[in-house]
Amino acid sequence: MKIYRVLVLAFFVLTSIALISCEATKGILNKGAEKALGPKNFQKVQKAAGGLEDLYNSFQETSIEDERSLGESVSLQAYATPSFGTPIRNDEMMLYVNCMANAIAQNSDRPMIPYHVAVIKSDIVNAFAAPGGYIFLTTGLILALDSEAELAAILGHEIAHISRKHALISMKRAQRLGGFAKVTSAAFENNFIDFEKLVKAMCEELINKSYDKDMEIDADTRGIQYAMNTGYDPRPFVSFLKKIQELQNRNAQGGLSSHPDTSTRIQEVENSLKKMEKELDDSFDTLVKNTDRFQTLQEWAKSSHSDWAR
Amino acid sequence: MIRCFLSVFLLLIFSLHGLLQSDELYVSAKQAEVRDHPTRKAQEDPILPRGTKVESTKYKKKWHQISFVQDSENKTGWIYSGKLSPNLPEEDGSLVAANGNKLSGEDIAAGKAIRGVGPLAQKFANANRISTMHKKYLDYHHSFISMDKNFQPKVTEQGITPRRISAADIHKFLKEGKIGEFSESMPKEGE
Structure with a gap:
């Protein structure tokens, strides 16, 4: 009888140890491969997001064509906005930022669509994204950066806004999608008056207002992961957020107010970085921080003018 | 009874071993x-x-x-x-049409770049008196298209020629910057 008890006890003890070690080992086995949606980060982002995932899933019927129709209209409205700035017509510069954005996007949550980046002549330090793959960077932003890795994280952040459909989520929260049976081009056509209002509200939010803090943190944490997956050191993004904070404190740049609660964002990014380096199982120092060509990009941003006569 | 316990125990240990490996x-x-x-x-x-x-x-x-x-x-x-x-990465739901057919984000982007803005954006532009110059800005914005397939570039109504960004262009960009898989801090042969 005694031997049975010992065996039963040993069975449960050994089974428990094996199961615990299996859980513990899972993280070690997956080190280096944990991605933007790795279980731990994903849970963290989900917790911070508080329902973002459900809202994201509610746009499953919206095709890339529908998103692009919306993105095109929002971009046209942005370009027609006085003081927005004009895009710089420099093919070499466009090749640089578009190669970079699409290289990063290939390691994102939504790698199967093309992304289009334009550089806008404007002293305001800002970057924003419209649905369907449209990204805008200002020359003020490019000149405020110290490294290509900073730009990589910013592009990652904007790609995350697009891949996670934050513009649509924001409009849903603001109850601006109620007039459409579905979020599709056909529904936009059927209720064109509301579509115009939607485009203008979305454009206003992209340029002058902010996304909710949960979406900014979602884009921050995913953006640095996309940059790191590509091979860029994600730490310079903290330097960028600190620059924003400093400028906000000086209240020198109106455009920067579009990213509220920067202290919380810095804290969240720093927490993510600790986990990412552990999962990478290698030092961030082995990743790329800067390149020689980045200086050329800044020179283009400084000297290029919008040559639209040709 | 002892045999039964031992069999179950060994089976469990082997299964866990397999999972760990x-x-x-x-x-x-x-x-x-x-x-x-x-x-x-x-x-x-x-x-x-x-x-x-x-x-x-x-x-x-x-x-x-x-x-x-x-x-x-x-x-x-x-x-x-x-x-x-x-x-397992999730499928991009935006690339599935209402009839279940697969959509290609790259083909759609190339089509827009060649033909100019779509009918809905065109209607929005007309209704809001958005100028030809602003349409030209947008044509230029989406004229650089990352796509695997080759396509025949065609000058748009606004005079913009689309430019394909191939996988080779992206590789060249990463290689020149020694980024990621082109980094120099990689394991050496035999390491």
Whole structure:
């Protein structure tokens, strides 16, 4: 009888140890491969997001064509906005930022669509994204950066806004999608008056207002992961957020107010970085921080003018 | 009774051992090149599409040594870790049309770049008196298209010529910057 008890006890003890070690080992086995949606980060982002995932899933019927129709209209409205700035017509510069954005996007949550980046002549330090793959960077932003890795994280952040459909989520929260049976081009056509209002509200939010803090943190944490997956050191993004904070404190740049609660964002990014380096199982120092060509990009941003006569 | 306990126990231990040994990963990037060895000079063939399951047998300096099945053949190689995930990547729902047909984001982008803005945006532009110059800005904005397939560039109504960004362009960009799989801090031969 005694031997049975010992065996039963040993069975449960050994089974428990094996199961615990299996859980513990899972993280070690997956080190280096944990991605933007790795279980731990994903849970963290989900917790911070508080329902973002459900809202994201509610746009499953919206095709890339529908998103692009919306993105095109929002971009046209942005370009027609006085003081927005004009895009710089420099093919070499466009090749640089578009190669970079699409290289990063290939390691994102939504790698199967093309992304289009334009550089806008404007002293305001800002970057924003419209649905369907449209990204805008200002020359003020490019000149405020110290490294290509900073730009990589910013592009990652904007790609995350697009891949996670934050513009649509924001409009849903603001109850601006109620007039459409579905979020599709056909529904936009059927209720064109509301579509115009939607485009203008979305454009206003992209340029002058902010996304909710949960979406900014979602884009921050995913953006640095996309940059790191590509091979860029994600730490310079903290330097960028600190620059924003400093400028906000000086209240020198109106455009920067579009990213509220920067202290919380810095804290969240720093927490993510600790986990990412552990999962990478290698030092961030082995990743790329800067390149020689980045200086050329800044020179283009400084000297290029919008040559639209040709 | 003792035999029964021992059998169950041994079965459980072997199952757990199997779980601990297996490290299944999926290609989470758009695609991943499998290399003979993680060096810049290595052969970049074959290419595995997003969602392909691989088995990681070793991890070293951001590279996974992997095994996978292709054309019913067991193959091995190395993949940069940034392109792999422990989770099966979800399908992009925006690339499935209402009738269930698959859409190509690249083809749609190329079509827009060649034909100019779509009818809905055109209607919005007309209703809001958006100028030809602003349409030209947008044509230029989406004239650089990252796509695998080649396409015949055609000058748009606004006078903009689309420019394809190929996989080779992106490789060149990463290689020049020594980024990711083109980094110099990679495991050396025999390491």
